Amino acid sequence: xxxxxxxxxxxxxxxxxxxxxxxxxxxxxxxxxxxxxxxxxxxxxxxxxxxxxxxxxxxxxxxxxxxxxxxxxxxxxxxxxxxxxxxxxxxxxxxxxxxxxxxxxxxxxxxxxxxxxxxxxxxxxxxxxxxxxxxxxxxxxxxxxxxxxxxxxxxxxxxxxxxxxxxxxxxxxxxxxxxxxxxxxxxxxxxxxxxxxxxxxxxxxxxxxxxxxxxxxxxxxxxxxxxxxxxxxxxxxxxxxxxxxxxxxxxxxxxxxxxxxxxxxxxxxxxxxxxxxxxxxxxxxxxxxxxxxxxxxxxxxxxxxxxxxxxxxxxxxxxxxxxxxxxxxxxxxxxxxxxxxxxxxxx
Numbered sequence: 123x124x125x126x127x128x129x130x131x132x133x134x135x136x137x138x139x140x141x142x143x144x145x146x147x148x149x150x151x152x153x154x155x156x157x158x159x160x161x162x163x164x165x166x167x168x169x170x171x172x173x174x175x176x177x178x179x180x181x182x183x184x185x186x187x188x189x190x191x192x193x194x195x196x197x198x199x200x201x202x203x204x205x206x207x208x209x210x211x212x213x214x215x216x217x218x219x220x221x222x223x224x225x226x227x228x229x230x231x232x233x234x235x236x237x238x239x240x241x242x243x244x245x246x247x248x249x250x251x252x253x254x255x256x257x258x259x260x261x262x263x264x265x266x267x268x269x270x271x272x273x274x275x276x277x278x279x280x281x282x283x284x285x286x287x288x289x290x291x292x293x294x295x296x297x298x299x300x301x302x303x304x305x306x307x308x309x310x311x312x313x314x315x316x317x318x319x320x321x322x323x324x325x326x327x328x329x330x331x332x333x334x335x336x337x338x339x340x341x342x343x344x345x346x347x348x349x350x351x352x353x354x355x356x357x358x359x360x361x362x363x364x365x366x367x368x369x370x371x372x373x374x375x376x377x378x379x380x381x382x383x384x385x386x387x388x389x390x391x392x393x394x395x396x397x398x399x400x401x402x403x404x405x406x407x408x409x410x411x412x413x414x415x416x417x418x419x420x421x422x423x424x425x426x427x428x429x430x431x432x433x434x435x436x437x438x439x440x441x442x443x444x445x446x447x448x449x450x451x452x453x454x455x456x457x458x459x460x461x462x463x464x465x466x467x468x469x
Contacts, residue, residue, distance in 0.1 A: 123180035125422040133346045133377040134176050135185040136169060138197055140382045144218050147278070148309070148318050152254055162383050164399045166200050170207075172380060172398055175412040177209035179419060181378075184213045185238075189382065192221040202232035214238065214346065216278070220256050221224045222264025228269060231291040236274040239265055244293065245287045247432040252285070265302075275302040276345075277361070280309055281321035290326055291333050297359030298334070305349060305362035310390065323365040330354070330361065337361065348374045366390075372425030380416075386415075388422040 125131055145151070164172070173184060183319040184204055191197050192215075204213050213234035219239040239248065241261060243249050268275050276413050279286070279293050286293075290306070297304045310319035331337055335354035340360060344351045347370040351362045363369070379387040384399025396418060402411065 123310075123416060123419060124128050125420050127373075127422075127424055129265055129376060129421060129422070130180075131376050131378060132181055133183040133185070134181045135187055135377060135379045136167075136172065137187045137189065137382040138191050138200065139171065139189040139194040140164065141193050142188060142218070143220055144190065144256055147252055147254065148282070158383055160280065162399075164380075164382060165215060165385045166196060166203075168199060168384070168402055170203055171408065171411060172209065172384075172415075173204045174207050175415050176406060176415040177207050179416045182209060182211045184210055184347060186213065186215040188216075188440055190218050190220070191215055192217050198225060198228035198232045198234075201234055202231065202400070205233045205235075212236070212346070216240065217327055218256065219261035219266075223260065226264065226267050226273075230271055230273060234273060236276065238266050238276040238278055238282075239268075240278045241265075241284075241293075242279050243376050245289065248286070248430065269300055269302065275300075277302060278307055279304065279306045280307050281326060282309060283319040283321055285318065287321050287403065290321070290329060294330050294334070294354075294361055297361055298354070298357045299428055300358060302359045303345075303351070303362050304359065305364060308365045308367055310366060320367070323363045323369050326363070327352075338454060346377075375422075386418055388418060392423055415457050 123131060126191075131213045140155075140163070142150070145154055166421055172434065174182075176184070186197065186201060186204075188194070197215075201213050201215065213233070214236040215229065215234055216238040217240070219241065222237070238456045239261065242252055244258075246258040248254060249261075265275060265277065277293070277296060279290075281287055281290055293306075294304055296302060306321075306323070306326050308323065309318050312317055327337060334354045334357070337354055340351040340353055344360070345362070349364045350369075353360055365371070375389075379390065380398060381387065384397045386396050387393075396414070398411070398414075401414065404415065
């Protein structure tokens, strides 16, 4: 479906857990964070209801994320069930790769459409320092086995000044050696990420062209979201960029997110203002759930405004959008009325 700015929104990222087996430096502290109670995490039945409602609202692509999604038991069965939902064309998963070899047969049997592996360095010692847990050999073997299985692979790298900027040519070379896509994802000013300096798309592109030659923009549609892709001479794979800050892509943003606790986020920069899990547990039926999603998608913000914007909430001192006992219809009406001005930000 289209939002109020005529963008086609057809992609949903669903987090199935907040737990992770890594403690990456730019993601969480060494000691980790307090996990949410299991009772607050969406059940697989609830996630499947969200996926069905999303498909009814025009979503065709689903990304399963975490935390680390493979730490949650039964996630491959969930992927298989979502693949069967009418209207869903692809279900992909993003993983840190530590458990990929173990679950690859199940993922393949479930019909996973593609696997994204987060990998910021090719240096074994640096990898262990960055993740505080992981073993590079496990991740690399998972990538290798996925390639051999014929499942599309994307390697996601977050370039950071003083951390891995000296490895970007080597990282890009993976797409020369193997039929995979290497994507450079700009560090977002969120949480611990604010302590790191991003390497911009222009800087990386200049570096790669000096090494490999002219990068030709791929014009046809590739992937699920607003990433841009380039082809280089004699490369078996492609190079991609997701640059939310230096190359702001809000005009073409096609995604929404649902956190593990059911919170709907229409834009990564804005606090979620409705909880789908709670609505389902309050008795909302499937038709109401789909309508709620449609109305929320319509109100997707025009653009982000990092580093500091927030939707109105009681927690940040602004009256809540709706009351605790309001019906789904009243909640939707409240969203449409109270968030209209916020959705115009960046005009």
